[in-house]
Amino acid sequence: MKSSSPAKRSLSSSSSDAFDLIVMGGGSTGLPAAITAAAAGARVLLLEHSPKLGGSLHVANGQMSAAGTRLQKEKGIEDSPEDHFADVMRLSRGTADAALVRLAIWNAAGTVDWLTDLGFEPDPVAPTKGIGHEPYGKARYLWGMDKGHSIRRVLETELQRHVDAGRVDIRLEHEVQALSIGTTGAVTGVTARSADGVTHAFTAPSVLLASGGYNANPQMYREICGRDLYTTLPYPYARGAGHRLALSAGGHLRGVENFFINFGYVLETASLPSPLAGRAVTYPDRRAPWEIYVNALGQRFVREDLPSIDARENALLGQPGERYWIVFDQGVLDNAPPLMAGWTREQMAAAFDGRPNFYKGDTLVALAATIGIDPVRLKASVDGYNYGVTTGADFLGRRHLPRPLGTGPFYAIRQQGAPVSSAAGVAVNGDLQVIRRDGAPISGLYAAGEILGSGQLMGRATCGGMMVTPALTFGRLLGRRLAERARQPA
Ligand SMILES: Cc1cc2nc3c(=O)[nH]c(=O)nc-3n(C[C@H](O)[C@H](O)[C@H](O)COP(=O)(O)OP(=O)(O)OC[C@H]3O[C@@H](n4cnc5c(N)ncnc54)[C@H](O)[C@@H]3O)c2cc1C
Structure with a gap:
C-alpha cells in the first residue's frame, strides 16, 4: 500500500482544542484508553467516526483470554501468564509477535479484573479452554452474556463518569483525516471532519490510533491481502484510516504473511x-x-x-x-x-x-x-x-x-473461508509507539488494538480472545502512560 502525505491545511486551533491526549476511535481500545487517561488526570479528546461508541464490540463475540484472573482463582484454576504465552506461541507456531503478546498477556488478568470491578459479568460457564477455536491448555477463556455488548456497556458507563467530570470530550461523527506533524517530525495533533463537513484541528502531545482494522474496506483489503473481501462481518467503520495515517507519518505495516482465515461461512x-x-x-x-x-x-x-x-x-x-x-x-x-x-x-x-x-x-x-x-x-x-x-x-x-x-x-x-480481523498491522515498539522502518519511534504517535493486526497479535492462527483482550489491555495501559507523558516537560 502506498503512503500518502498528510493534507496541508491552514487551520488554527484555539486553546480549547488543545488536549493531553487525542484518541482516534472509540472501540475496544479507545474506550479504556480514554477512561484510564482521564482517571490519571488527563484532558482527553475522543474522536469517533461513527454515530456511536463501541466499535467492533457491537459485532464481536467479545471472548477474552487471560491467565491469573480473580475468576480463575475463585474457581480453583491455577494458571499463569507463562502458560498463556506458551500456548499462544504453540498455537501460532511461533509466528505471533512475542514482545506484543507478552505485553498483552502479562497485563490481561489486570484488564479482566478491572472490567469486573467496573461491573462486567462473565458467563457463569466461563472460563473454559476454548469455544470455536483451537483450545488452550488451561481454562482461561471468558465472555459476557451479551457478546461484545457486555464489555461495551461497562466501559461506556465508566467513560460517562469522566465526561460528566469534564475530563473527556467525545465528538461523535468526527472522522479523523490527517495528522498534524511538526517541523521535527513529531505528531502534534489531528484534523477531523464532522458530519456537517467542517474540518477541525485539535492538538495534543500524544495521538493514539485506535481506529481498528481495514477489513471493511474492499480496496485496501485487496491492496494489502491480495484477495477479494468476502464478507461484511467486520465493523463497517473498520476502513483502515489509522493505517493510512501511520503510513503518512513514516510508519509501516507488518504481519500480512500471517494472513489467516476461519473455516468457512x-x-x-x-x-x-x-x-x-x-x-x-x-x-x-x-x-x-x-x-x-x-x-x-x-x-x-x-x-x-x-x-x-x-x-x-x-x-x-x-x-x-x-x-x-x-x-x-x-x-x-x-x-x-x-x-x-x-x-x-x-x-x-x-x-x-x-x-x-x-x-x-x-x-x-x-x-x-x-x-x-x-x-x-x-x-x-x-x-x-x-x-x-x-x-x-x-x-x-x-x-x-x-x-x-x-x-x-x-x-x-x-x-x-474468511478472516474477521485484519492481518497486517502498524509496526510499533514495546511502548506501542509507531516506528519507522529503521525502528525509530515517531514522537507523539501511538497505535493499539486491531490496527496492530492479527498477524502480530495471534500470528498465523486464531488464538481465542487474542484480539479483544490486547485491545482492551493496550488501551488501558496507554491511557495511563500517556496521561503521565502529558505531565512531563516537552
Ligand atoms: C464478528 C466478529 C467477532 C469477533 N469476535 C471476537 C472475539 O470473540 N474475541 C476477540 O478477541 N476478537 C474478536 N473479534 C475481533 C475484535 O472484536 C477486534 O479486533 C477488536 O474489538 C478491535 O478493537 P479496536 O479498538 O482496535 O477497534 P474497534 O473496536 O473496531 O474500534 C475502532 C473505532 O474507530 C472508529 N474509527 C475508524 N476510523 C475512524 C476515523 N477515521 N476517525 C475516527 N474514528 C474512527 C470506528 O468507528 C470504531 O468505533 C471479532 C471481530 C468480529 C468482526
Missing part, C-alpha cells in the same frame, strides 16, 4: 462482500460430518472429521480461493442431523431452489456443472469416499463414515 449473495446466510456446523465435536468437502478442483482436501479446528483452517488456507463445497446426497439430507445451524429441514430444502451458494443436481455430473467444477474429479472424489465407507478405510483417515453418497439428487453448499 455460507454467504448470502453472489456479489462480494456479502453478508452471511448462516453457518454450516463443521465442528465435528458438535455434529459429526455426513458430507464430504471438496475444493475448486473437485478434490477432498481435509479429513472432514479432523478434531483440530486449527488443522482444518490451515488445510483450507492452501485451497484455491480459500473456499470449498460441502457435498452430499438425498440420503444424507433425509437422515443426517441438520447441517445449517438453526435452520429447519424445510428452510434447508427451500435454499436449493435458487438461493446463491446452494446447488443441486440430479446427478453428480449435473451438480458439478452448476458449481462449475470438474465433473470427473468430483465423481472420483465421491467414488473414493464411498470406497472408504465400504472398506472402513478412508484414504484421508476419516473415522466417521455413516453412509455412502449415492442417492440423487446431489447437493452442495459453498463455504467461504
